[in-house]
Amino acid sequence: MNSYPVFLQLKDFRCLVVGGGTVALRKVKGLLNAGALPQIIAPKVNAELLLLIEMNNLIWVRRKFETNDTKGFQLIIAATNDKETNAAIRLEASVAHLLVNDVTDPEGSNFHVPALVSRPPLTLAFGTSGEVPYLSRKLKEFFEDTLHPELGDGIERLKQCRISIIERAGNDMKLKEQLISSELNPLVDEFLCRLMNDEK
Ligand SMILES: C[C@@]1(CC(=O)O)C2=NC(=C\c3[nH]c(c(CCC(=O)O)c3CC(=O)O)Cc3[nH]c(c(CC(=O)O)c3CCC(=O)O)/C=C3\N/C(=C\2)[C@@H](CCC(=O)O)[C@]3(C)CC(=O)O)/[C@H]1CCC(=O)O
Ligand SMILES: NC(=O)c1ccc[n+]([C@@H]2O[C@H](COP(=O)([O-])OP(=O)(O)OC[C@H]3O[C@@H](n4cnc5c(N)ncnc54)[C@H](O)[C@@H]3O)[C@@H](O)[C@H]2O)c1
Structure with a gap:
């Protein structure tokens, strides 16, 4: 199930x-x-x-x-x-x-x-509905190795950007969407570019 x-x-x-x-x-x-x-x-x-x-x-x-x-x-x-x-x-x-x-x-x-990879405040959790726990462990090890060790640090900027958007947009959902696309989205793209640990 x-x-x-x-x-x-x-x-x-x-x-x-x-x-x-x-x-x-x-x-x-x-x-x-x-x-x-x-x-x-x-x-x-x-x-x-x-x-x-x-x-x-x-x-x-x-x-x-x-x-x-x-x-x-x-x-x-x-x-x-x-x-x-x-x-x-x-x-x-x-x-x-x-x-x-x-x-x-x-x-x-x-x-x-689940098996966890932690880059606070980001957490990746792997589960197989109990079917192959060993695979959950191996996936964890793979991503532990692959993801940038300081990935979580970049999230503070995203959080501040989000707070600022919420403050400025108030209940104006259209403005909120515009600000997400013009301000938060470029930061998220930058974050995604930094995802991999290329320093090995
Ligand atoms: C992910 C992880 C998290 C954790 O435990 O923290 C976890 N098992 C891990 C490893 C692992 N477990 C086992 C092996 C040996 C290889 C093998 O037998 O497959 C290895 C591999 C290893 O250690 O290398 C044996 C095993 N596991 C369960 C049974 C009972 C059964 O299947 O009947 C048996 C047979 C026992 C026996 O033979 O008697 C059951 C469960 N194990 C789960 C979680 C849950 C489902 C997760 C999912 O959905 O994938 C669930 C359902 C219940 C639970 O424990 O929550 C952790 C990775 C730790 C890490 O982070 O490195
Ligand atoms: N879910 C998983 O991730 C996973 C992974 C590997 C193994 N297992 C299974 O989990 C079980 C535990 O594995 P382990 O390696 O920790 O075993 P273990 O032999 O190292 O430890 C068993 C513990 O259970 C205690 N115990 C035994 N009977 C008890 C009772 N009646 N009341 C309270 N405590 C009692 C013992 O004192 C001991 O501390 C095994 O059956 C193993 O096959 C599960």
């Missing part, structure tokens, strides 16, 4: 990651990067995740998942290496209509995590 891609703003969102291995680590990193403070439930976590937990003062509940652990959370990631546990987490979360990602069951999840 087609998905509905969104960029979630997760500040103050209550997020839970169950599991403490490589995959859980990747998801915790992503959540932290988006401003969330995920709680972790796992009997063991790997060394890099432990470091992240300590550095960010995250809550780590050091035991296996138990019934009702998803209560009070809004977004759940089931990232254990035990499919049955992941399925139990998914079921509990689904009954409560929570956002849930089971890293071992794309079809049972109601969201998938």
Whole structure:
């Protein structure tokens, strides 16, 4: 089924990651990067995740998942290496209509995590509807290598131009369209010319 891609703003969102291995680590990193403070439930976590937990003062509940652990959370990631546990987490979360990602069951999840290329504030996200995650990763690596490393810096000029157009045009949509075409569009063209990293 087609998905509905969104960029979630997760500040103050209550997020839970169950599991403490490589995959859980990747998801915790992503959540932290988006401003969330995920709680972790796992009997063991790997060394890099432990470091992240300590550095960010995250809550780590050091035991296996138990019934009702998803209560009070809004977004759940089931990232254990035990499919049955992941399925139990998914079921509990689904009954409560929570956002849930089971890293071992794309079809049972109601969201998938894409592979990202970040040139703040610009983000490229790759997903294959859970069908070939390896391709998502390779696309990320390709664009990470291809896109100019400081591409995002040029966006500030575009943003200022947009603000100025909105201020001057007010509710005059015709004027807004004219200003976009005469002022914003040339800057966007310039931005697009700078897209590739030609310095290699
Ligand atoms: C993009 C990325 C983001 C991230 O995880 O942050 C991500 N997987 C990544 C890599 C990756 N994952 C796997 C491999 C090994 C090769 C292979 O098996 O194909 C590699 C490649 C590698 O690591 O090199 C195995 C795998 N993945 C899933 C299953 C379960 C299944 O398919 O049943 C299995 C089999 C597990 C098993 O064998 O037991 C499921 C999911 N993986 C997703 C995301 C979601 C769909 C994304 C999409 O639509 O494309 C989804 C549905 C759920 C989710 O996790 O959100 C991340 C790139 C990280 C980066 O940025 O570098
Ligand atoms: N979605 C993806 O991107 C992706 C990618 C690769 C692998 N996988 C799959 O994801 C799963 C996790 O992979 P990993 O490399 O992180 O595994 P891992 O073996 O490194 O870590 C598993 C973690 O789950 C914890 N755990 C086990 N049972 C638990 C329970 N009942 N309650 C709470 N925590 C529990 C363990 O303590 C450990 O911390 C595997 O099944 C793997 O095949 C998914």
